[in-house]
Amino acid sequence: MSSTDARALLREASLRVTEPRVAVVEALEGHPHGSADELYSAVARVLPTTSKQAVYNVLHDLADHGLARRIEPGDHPARYELRVGDNHHHVVCRGCGVIADVDCVVGHAPCLTPSVDHGFAVVEAEVVFWGLCQACTRAREATPEPSPAI
Amino acid sequence: MSSTDARALLREASLRVTEPRVAVVEALEGHPHGSADELYSAVARVLPTTSKQAVYNVLHDLADHGLARRIEPGDHPARYELRVGDNHHHVVCRGCGVIADVDCVVGHAPCLTPSVDHGFAVVEAEVVFWGLCQACTRAREATPEPSPAI
DNA sequence: CCCCTTCTTTTGATTGATTCAAATGATGGC
DNA sequence: GCCATCATTTGAATCAATCAAAAGAAGGGG
Structure with a gap:
């Protein structure tokens, strides 16, 4: 098909x-x-x-x-998706850059209007949740931090 | 000082x-x-x-x-700010990449919890408003689009 | 069905932000 | 003031992404 x-x-x-x-x-x-x-x-x-x-x-x-x-998640290479038209958001893994969709956020609509716009013509609001995916979480637990600074 | x-x-x-x-x-x-x-x-x-x-x-x-x-706004070079600790957000100009602070968003707190987390350990929510700054808005008005496709 | 214009693809070079690495130089606790 | 430790300089390297020119397809008109 x-x-x-x-x-x-x-x-x-x-x-x-x-x-x-x-x-x-x-x-x-x-x-x-x-x-x-x-x-x-x-x-x-x-x-x-x-x-x-x-x-x-x-x-x-x-x-x-x-x-x-x-x-375009931070310093990770760009990623592409076919899902367009519904402004959904994303969870991005800080470790490997893998992305998952977030269909909606609680109380979504009200938070997408900035209270101050500094003369900007605001066109779009983008919400990115940063975290660690399961694989990267496990990898961190397996490899303890080299040694905390101070 | x-x-x-x-x-x-x-x-x-x-x-x-x-x-x-x-x-x-x-x-x-x-x-x-x-x-x-x-x-x-x-x-x-x-x-x-x-x-x-x-x-x-x-x-x-x-x-x-x-x-x-x-x-790290999209494909623009990274920018830095001293203002830390209060999780405020930003308006970024699609034209020149210039950034302004957005102190708060209406109904801020509730929108920063994803409804689905796909096994991610979510640490931070980032909100970016995209638009055009005044200078870039004026520049676009002065220079009409080259000629619409189609 | 074929031609021709236009749009795509290939190839290879190039950009630009950022990082790596080794050698030199400065900081600040003792 | 000395010295181990951490910073800075210098120059090269990386990596995603883009540019540019030449060769190759798509598909509408005949």
Whole structure:
């Protein structure tokens, strides 16, 4: 089913349907918060001749046409998701950068209006929860801190 | 006054008091959301022999010891601020990356608890408001879009 | 069904913030 | 004032991401 959907999605956005684009959309379906690198690896399995630059191009195109959303968590490489249009938020792991969706926050609406805007034309509110994923939490417990400073 | 304060601040954090560190702290007082580059320029005016690496080192040290906070807005270079301990938020300009503080959000507390945590140990909630600062808003109005796609 | 214009992809170089590493220099407790 | 320890300088390296030019496909018009 997926290949057909990906092609339809691209056509509806008036983007030319090319193999790299189809492959990237399908990679995103399998990696809902994939980095460019991860998606490149996934695409390479299906279409080994694809260049990483093509993956960057496609991701940029998808984002520009509203088919994908780019997430830029701190100093981790950017990640992409197909889930657009519902402004949900994310939990990001400080250890490995892995991301999970947060569908809603308690009392969501009221907190997304800044009380002071300093002359800014505010367009969007972004909420990021930082923490440690299960794997990184276990890794820290296994490896005690080198030695606390003071 | 500032130089004395900076020295006291460093000493209280059990950081050695050095000229580059004092200069960076003072630069931060004058540039409350400065990037490493901006702070380096400011420091250079006072202490021209300081290397950019030293500025990076100092900023890292300040952040590690809780004297400064690092802000990493999307694909803009990181910025630093001395204001720590009160978890306030920021408005970031999509155009130039300039940052302003947002002291509080309406109904703040309730929105900082994710409803689902996916096994994450959530430590911190970060809220970023994206928009355009006055200067960038004016610039966009002056320069109409190149020509809509489609 | 084929051509031609336009848009994509490939390739390889480049940018830019940030970090690493080794050698030199300064800080401050004793 | 000495000296071990920590900072700074210098120069190279990393890594994600972007730029640019040439070669290659997509798909609408004939």
